[in-house]
Amino acid sequence: MIIPEPFRLLTSLLAVAGFIGANAAYLVWVERKAAAWFQRRAGPTEVGWGGLLQPLADAIKLMSKQIIVPPGTDRLLFCLAPVLIMVPAAMCFAVLPFSAALVPRDINVSLLMVFAFGSLNVIAVMLAGWSSRNKYAIISAARVVSQNVAYEIPMLLVVITVLMVSRTMNLTEIVAKQAGGFWHWNVFNLAANPLMPVTFVIFFICMLAETNRAPFDMAEAESELVAGVFTEYAGMGFGVFFMAEYANIVAGCAMATILFLGGWHSPIGLWPGVWWFLLKMYFLIFTVIWVRWTFPRTQFYGLLNLSWKILIPLSLFTLVLTSGLLKIFGR
Amino acid sequence: MSAFPAADRLVAGIFLLFVATTVAGSVLAVFTTRIIRSVCGLALASIGLAGLYYFLHSPFLALMEILIYIGAVCVTIIFAVMLAEPDEPRPDKPTGRSILWWLGAIVVSGAIFWSVARLGLMGNWPTPAIDRKDGSVHDIGVALLTTYSLAFEVISLVLMVAILGAVAIARSGRHHE
Known part of the structure; x- marks a missing residue:
């Protein structure tokens, strides 16, 4: 049966919206439970069995709260910022291949699409910080920009390395080229570049920084900047920022899975399918949470030094190494 | 479709x-x-x-x-x-001089708009003979390094001039202090 394209797109849109909503709601629960586990507490237990209904209760609470727009703010931009942060995060999901057939829109430049829309979230955070007219928010926004600009460079360099190995910008094809056992995955593709595992680690670190997660959570440094750019937001405006943060984490981990861990392919060649993709993606998401509750926040200049003095030279080196090896041994 | x-x-x-x-x-x-x-x-x-x-x-x-x-x-x-x-400070009251500047700006931008629109509508544009297979890495790489390599290099020259200009302006600003 052939479904007309517009209906298929509409279905994909609803599915993506549902996936993002469910993930944002339940990753908060997972995060709180995991944090409690790392700190030997119980975490949320009151609402539902094991606190499973806690996200719903939180959503109702956030939606019933009054949205306060402080005087002196740029009202239009203040209200627009949560929308502007959510939309690009959702756009990335339009091209992510969950399995060979399960991709909302299979375009030739899907890799570029994810990074193009991924680069928009900085602007939304900045507008949020600027329009709040709050000193903590502005300091936080300025930090976020320098952080994101610094980490976008090694991330894109690393992605170019993968791009040169795969010779395509189509995410579905990138995954298709990693078929047949875990030794074919890009992360273990040592023939193309012996430093490929290092490349994966660089990508993961940059992903943590780009999504403003601890130890790089300069956007919302609770102990020093109240709540950073989110200080003036109340109710669902605040909630949307959190949904966007989790949507970005899911998109980032999905990209790491697609680019390095073989997407929907099984490590041993058995039963390839969307479940492998989800398994790898959720393992990475768990790692993100694990890192957050294990490492303390870095200092700001430590963060910039890490990017400019270590990650950028290293990713440049892997880029040159890969192109050299491809030139010598390629084809 | x-x-x-x-x-x-x-x-x-x-x-x-x-x-x-x-x-x-x-x-x-x-x-x-x-x-x-x-x-x-x-x-x-x-x-x-x-x-x-x-x-x-x-x-x-x-x-x-x-x-x-x-x-x-x-x-x-x-x-x-x-x-x-x-x-930002409130904009100043328009004086005779600023109205003159306004008029000049309107004339210049109107002329640019008119000529670009005329060029776009009346110009004898060549239709591309082949459908360019835009999108794949290979095609873009070939296009940038062969057909359009001169344009590519000229653009990088423009960027270098822009960077040098920024450095020059920043330096002169420092001398004034």
């Missing part, structure tokens, strides 16, 4: 939406008095332009427009704005 009711009109509607976005963004960028909103207008116009590139069968260019013009250029501009005074 399979048969879908009013597909043509849907596509035309989306095209008009992008045109409207571009125009609205540009108007906002020029006419608003708050500089941060001008930057947002610029970003909006870039999104509209990206959509128009998509309609010209060039998704690669469309996404590059977003990545570079919004993700890099607008971010840099906003960052510069953040370092400035948060409360």
